[in-house]
Amino acid sequence: MMRARIRLLGVVGVVAVLVCGCTSRQVEKATTPSEAAPAHAGEPHYGAAVPPLGSPSLSSEVTGKTVLVVGDSWSASIGQGMSEVATSRNTVVNAGLGGCGILLPVGKENPEACRAWPTQWPSYLAKYKPDATLLTVGFWDVTPQRLAGEEETRDLTSPSHETTFRDRLNQAISILTSRDTPLYLMTSQQVGNPKYRSSALVMNRVLREASAKHPGVRLLDLRGQLCNDDGCPDVLAGTQVYDPTEHPTKPARARLANWALNAMFAKDGA
Secondary structure, three states, X not given: OOOOOOEEOOOOOOOOOEEOOOOOOOOOOOOOHXXXXXXXXXXXXXXXXXXXXXXXXXXXXXXXXXXXXEEOXXXXXXXXXXXXXXXXXXXXXXXXXXOOOOOOOOOOOOOHHHHOHXXXXXXXXXXXXXXXXXXXXXXXXXXXXXXOOOOOOEOOOOHHHHHHHHHHHHHHHHHHOOOOOOEEEXXXXXXXXXXXXXXXXXXXXXXXXXXXXXXXXXXXXXXXXXXXXXXXXXXXXXXXXXOOOOOEOHHHHHHHHHHXXXXXXOOOOO
């Protein structure tokens, strides 16, 4: 199966190269409230309140900042939203790659571009000297993958995969905070998808543990922006949330970008 991908590496004010696509693994319908499973032990209680879908506006405090965005296609999409809302006041370096996570599985389903992050990311930090970095791997790394030394594909509900994901995440954190740059991790909204819910719950737990353990690492609860305990609605704040590839629509990614940038740089984090 051909593996399409999103690649965005650009700066606000400069034309970025965009190749956008999705695979059958990426096109998964968001769960409706009637399909959602109950809240999982250890997860925050979100209740039935309508999720906020980010923020409608960007704080005036978000000025003169440089943000490095790395991770999967959701990271690339939100990075694109940052480029669209940040205008000339800020610089967004969008290095998100569709179809790539941090697990480093084996086989043809993991091309060289996906394996290069341990060497690529340090070069981005040295070149762009970002004020903050965003890492999102909430879709790709919850899907089943085959790791080195294993014969079968498994997801994060496998203890060996959970351990490998935690090790890779610690490696990513070490790289991305090496210049004392604040790092923001986004939770996975795939808990709203019955196919990936169990794996996504493991991921979110590991992400929360990492953000609590490592100074300079903070958690952005993307799940809480898109989903409640009943599911992940298709329409929020009068906005269609998902496009046909199940990535955020342009209005949705703008609201998510505002929320993420405000959390990074506005005093009240609004």
